[in-house]
Amino acid sequence: MxxxxxxxxxxxxxxxxxxxxxxxxxxxxxxxxxxxxxxxxxxxxxxxxxxxxxxxxxxxxxxxxxxxxxxxxxxxxxxxxxxxxxxxxxxxxxxxxxxxxxxxxxxxxxxxxxxxxxxxxxxxxxxxxxxxxxxxxGESPLTAREAEVLKAASDGGTVADIARSVHLSEGTVRNHLSSIIGKTGGRTRADALRIADENGWL
The missing domain is CATH 3.40.50.2300 (Response regulator)
Structure with a gap:
């Protein structure tokens, strides 16, 4: 066969x-x-x-x-x-x-x-x-929503841009970004994105 x-x-x-x-x-x-x-x-x-x-x-x-x-x-x-x-x-x-x-x-x-x-x-x-x-x-530390926000942030847009993209308030996006930076151990949003990308979490 x-x-x-x-x-x-x-x-x-x-x-x-x-x-x-x-x-x-x-x-x-x-x-x-x-x-x-x-x-x-x-x-x-x-x-x-x-x-x-x-x-x-x-x-x-x-x-x-x-x-x-x-x-x-x-x-x-x-x-x-x-x-x-x-x-x-x-x-x-x-x-x-x-x-x-x-x-x-x-x-x-x-x-x-x-x-x-x-x-x-x-x-x-x-x-x-x-x-x-x-x-x-181990598993990705990010929730599905956090991964979505971080992907939206990969374009380098402002918090307002990200909020429009994922249909959330700017305050909620800021909270998610803060959580993402904490969970990944990154120093900045860009650093968190790099770490998540290198680990295949996105």
């Missing part, structure tokens, strides 16, 4: 390289490629893959949100995240979104192909270093 694959990555060169490597395997066939997270579900409906190789950072919708959308639309399709961003928080969020595997892009080709086969069989495949880091770092 040939395992049908779809590759979702915003970098055409990376998609091409992954497709070329995986097509060398007798039992793997790349049937489709997309460069945006919001194209994943429609592409899966069209190409009917068994496994999607999903990047995390993509335009339109990130890979974790795309994985959750795919799980709702086509729960039979399995997802293997293949990303440059080996951040502990990403792994935890990906697993919560229903992802079956999580590996980094410098995984050797033979190991990547084996990860695809194992995910297709219904097994979980997780980069061991990332799994250890995820346990060490």
């Amino acid at each position: 040939t395992i049908r694959l779809l590759i979702a990555d915003d970098q055409a060169m990376v998609r091409g390289a992954l497709a070329a490597l995986l097509d060398l395997e007798n039992d793997l066939e790349v049937v489709g490629q997309v460069g945006r997270g919001d194209e994943v579900v429609d592409a899966c409906r069209e190409h009917r893959p068994e496994v999607v190789l999903m990047d995390v950072e993509m335009p339109g919708m990130d890979g974790i949100a795309a994985s959750a959308a795919l799980r709702r639309a086509m729960p039979e399709v399995r997802v293997l995240v293949v990303t440059t961003f080996g951040r502990p928080g990403f792994l935890r969020r990906a697993m919560q979104a229903g992802v079956q595997g999580f590996v980094v892009k410098d995984t050797p080709a033979t190991q990547l192909a084996d990860a695809v086969r194992r995910v297709n069989e219904g097994l979980r495949v997780v980069d061991p270093q990332l799994a250890a880091d995820s346990l060490a770092f």
Whole structure:
């Protein structure tokens, strides 16, 4: 049986390289490629893959949100995240979104192909270093609302700008920002954003 694959990555060169490597395997066939997270579900409906190789950072919708959308639309399709961003928080969020595997892009080709086969069989495949880091770092300290406020703050806007964006009062936004800075251990809003981003909490 040939395992049908779809590759979702915003970098055409990376998609091409992954497709070329995986097509060398007798039992793997790349049937489709997309460069945006919001194209994943429609592409899966069209190409009917068994496994999607999903990047995390993509335009339109990130890979974790795309994985959750795919799980709702086509729960039979399995997802293997293949990303440059080996951040502990990403792994935890990906697993919560229903992802079956999580590996980094410098995984050797033979190991990547084996990860695809194992995910297709219904097994979980997780980069061991990332799994250890995820346990060490633990859950995100931010609430869903705090994460939303911090994401809105990433554009560098004023408190008023953020308040309009997330439909909260300016006082509530200030309270959330103060809490975020305290929880992340950052000195400033920008510092808190950097810490949260590095840990994959956003």
